[in-house]
Amino acid sequence: MSSSRTVWGFDLSEPRWSAFKGKNMFDKRWPHLRRERLFAYQLTQNISIGATIPATLSLSKYRDLRTNVQQYALTKFGLEVELHVNDIISANILTLTFCAFVSSIFALEFIILVLWPRRTSYPKWYNRTRMILPAIMTTGLLLAAIVDTIMVFRHSGFITGASAEVQEQLTTFFFRPPLKYMSYPANFASVCFLWIAWVCAVITTILLIIGVRREMNAGSQTREMPPARVAQVSENEKPSNEFSEEPSRLSTP
Numbered sequence: 001m002s003s004s005r006t007v008w009g010f011d012l013s014e015p016r017w018s019a020f021k022g023k024n025m026f027d028k029r030w031p032h033l034r035r036e037r038l039f040a041y042q043l044t045q046n047i048s049i050g051a052t053i054p055a056t057l058s059l060s061k062y063r064d065l066r067t068n069v070q071q072y073a074l075t076k077f078g079l080e081v082e083l084h085v086n087d088i089i090s091a092n093i094l095t096l097t098f099c100a101f102v103s104s105i106f107a108l109e110f111i112i113l114v115l116w117p118r119r120t121s122y123p124k125w126y127n128r129t130r131m132i133l134p135a136i137m138t139t140g141l142l143l144a145a146i147v148d149t150i151m152v153f154r155h156s157g158f159i160t161g162a163s164a165e166v167q168e169q170l171t172t173f174f175f176r177p178p179l180k181y182m183s184y185p186a187n188f189a190s191v192c193f194l195w196i197a198w199v200c201a202v203i204t205t206i207l208l209i210i211g212v213r214r215e216m217n218a219g220s221q222t223r224e225m226p227p228a229r230v231a232q233v234s235e236n237e238k239p240s241n242e243f244s245e246e247p248s249r250l251s252t253p
Contacts, residue, residue: 036207038114041109044106052100065083099142102140130212137204
C-alpha cells in the first residue's frame, strides 16, 4: 500500500524544499513558459504588496486625523465638527483589497508550479478558473489605480461645522497628513506602485493564460499518443536537476 497522500489530485509526498532552489525553479528545460511565469508571479506579488504599504499608512493616518480633529474641536471649542476624508480612505481600502487578491492568486500559482513542477493536466473547470480569476482581479486593480489617482490628484479633505477661523486653527495644528492628498508622499507612492502593479499583473496574466493553454494542448496531445511515444516525450522533457530522479507525470495523479 502506498504511503503517499493525495489531496485534490496533489501528491503530498512529492514536494521538496529543494524545489525552491533557483536551479530547480528556473531550469531551462521546463516547458510551457514556466520559468517566465515563475519570475512574473514573484515580481507581481512583490509590487502588489509594496503598493499596500503606503496605502495602509495613508489609511491609518487619515483615520487618526479625523478622530483627533473631531475630538480636539469638541474639547477645545465645544464644536461638533466633521472632517471629510472618506474618499481617500475608500480609495485605500479598494487598493488593499485588490492588491491582496492579485498577490494571493499569483502566490498560489507560484507554489503549485514550484512544488508540483511536472503536473500539467488539471480539470477543465480549474483551468478556466485559473485563467478567468486573474483577469478579473487585474481589471479590479485597474479600477483601484484609476480611483486612487483621481482621489489623490483631484480631491482634498475638508472640515464642516466650524467657522473659517476655527478650521484654519485645526488644520494648522493637525498639519500631518495634509488635507490636500497630493501633498502626502504616501498617497503619491501608492498611486505609482498601483500602476506598476497593474502593468505587471497584465503581463503576468497573459503569460499565465498562454502557459495554461499550452499545458492543455500538451495534455490533449499526450492522451492521443501511444504509450511508447508518451514515454519518449517524458524522457526528452525531463530537466537535469534534482527532480529528474522522479518519474515524469503528464496526467492528473
